[in-house]
Amino acid sequence: MEEKELIIKIQEGDINAFRILVDNHKNLVWHIVLRMVSRQDDAEDLCQDIFLHIFKNIRSFKGNSKLSTWIGSIAYHVCIDFLRKKGKEKIIYTDQLPEKNKNSAPINPIIGSMDRAHLKTMVHHIVNQLPVQYRTVITLYHLEGCSYKEITEITGMPDGTVKSYISRARDMIREQVIHCIPDIQPVLFDAND
Amino acid sequence: MIFDFRINVFLIYLCIMEKDLNIELNKAIDEILRKPPDIGIPADFTDRVVFAAMKRQTMKESLKEFFYKCLIAIASFIVFGIIFYFVTVRTPDMLLSVLLQNWRFILIVAFLGFFVLFNDQVILKYLFRKSRSFF
Numbered sequence: 001m002e003e004k005e006l007i008i009k010i011q012e013g014d015i016n017a018f019r020i021l022v023d024n025h026k027n028l029v030w031h032i033v034l035r036m037v038s039r040q041d042d043a044e045d046l047c048q049d050i051f052l053h054i055f056k057n058i059r060s061f062k063g064n065s066k067l068s069t070w071i072g073s074i075a076y077h078v079c080i081d082f083l084r085k086k087g088k089e090k091i092i093y094t095d096q097l098p099e100k101n102k103n104s105a106p107i108n109p110i111i112g113s114m115d116r117a118h119l120k121t122m123v124h125h126i127v128n129q130l131p132v133q134y135r136t137v138i139t140l141y142h143l144e145g146c147s148y149k150e151i152t153e154i155t156g157m158p159d160g161t162v163k164s165y166i167s168r169a170r171d172m173i174r175e176q177v178i179h180c181i182p183d184i185q186p187v188l189f190d191a192n193d
Numbered sequence: 194m195i196f197d198f199r200i201n202v203f204l205i206y207l208c209i210m211e212k213d214l215n216i217e218l219n220k221a222i223d224e225i226l227r228k229p230p231d232i233g234i235p236a237d238f239t240d241r242v243v244f245a246a247m248k249r250q251t252m253k254e255s256l257k258e259f260f261y262k263c264l265i266a267i268a269s270f271i272v273f274g275i276i277f278y279f280v281t282v283r284t285p286d287m288l289l290s291v292l293l294q295n296w297r298f299i300l301i302v303a304f305l306g307f308f309v310l311f312n313d314q315v316i317l318k319y320l321f322r323k324s325r326s327f328f
Contacts, residue, residue, distance in 0.1 A: 013250060015243060015247050015250070018243060018246055019239060019243045022238075022239045022242050022243065026234055026238060027229070027234065030233075030234040031229065031230070034230055034232060035230075040232055044235065044238070047234070047238065047242075048238075048241065048242055051242045051246070052242070052245055052246060052249065055246045055249070056249070116221070119221065119225065120225045120228070123222060123225045123226070124225070124230065124231075127226070139226075142223065142226035143226065143227060143228075143229060170219075170222065173222055174215075174218060174219070174222060177218065177222070178218070
């Protein structure tokens with residue numbers, strides 16, 4: 001079923017069409033929400049709220065952007081509202097790039113053997129400690145394969161800010177990995193062998 | 194001279210190694226970031242969302258139906274009043290006095306009628322759907 005046809009059917013109240021929409025976009029919403037709020041329970045409730053919000057407001061979708069971008073944008077803003085209400089995260093709206101998240105616990109250097117699985121866990125841990133906007137943009141860029149333009153539409157951040165957030169987030173991850181695993185060489189090259 | 198040359202070669206080697214290391218590290222980070230998180234979305238998520246949406250839609254439709262029926266009842270009452278007025282050829286004052294004399298009775302009948310209609314159209318439908326989801 002084509003996107004336009006699907007939207008028209010949902011606007012007419014077709015529940016099966018809505019089921020297809022949920023199935024097609026649940027991973028996008030889940031990745032954004034999980035990355036932004038971190039807690040699984042909160043993430044599940046928020047995802048449900050987001051899809052109900054989409055169902056309620058599908059008439060306001062004019063087709064100016066891709067459906068996935070519109071859904072991503074709703075997910076992003078619902079999460080920002082949630083975080084603001086909880087007061088857990090400091091939401092940065094400027095182009096100012098903080099050195100590191102002050103709320104995050106320091107990661108101690110690892111001495112001894114390490115493999116790619118550990119590296120993956122560590123990278124995800126580092127990502128979770130980045131400021132919320134950084135986490136979101138790198139998730140959209142790397143995991144969802146969104147373009148800069150799409151990320152701009154989803155988050156409402158300027159194009160330059162998106163680029164600098166992605167670049168800065170990657171630098172922060174790399175610095176943290178090197179700090180935590182001083183002897184990174186075997187981890188990287190063993191996996192290639 | 195030979196010693197200097199060896200040092201230079203070694204330094205170049207170290208630079209290349211560091212560059213390789215950075216490239217490999219970037220590649221590894223890219224690869225990890227492209228992989229989905231370990232925590233997946235619950236398997237019954239779609240069913241739950243669709244059920245919640247269906248419940249909301251049913252409620253909305255029930256309320257809409259209830260209001261339409263209320264409007265029809267009120268309109269019927271007005272039409273009945275107009276017909277009564279023209280058929281009996283009485284003055285509007287007489288009709289008003291009949292209404293004023295029986296306002297308590299009319300209010301109770303109207304309230305009971307709307308209450309029964311609301312329960313039938315909204316509350317019972319909601320409870321029926323809820324009990325079906327429970328079992």
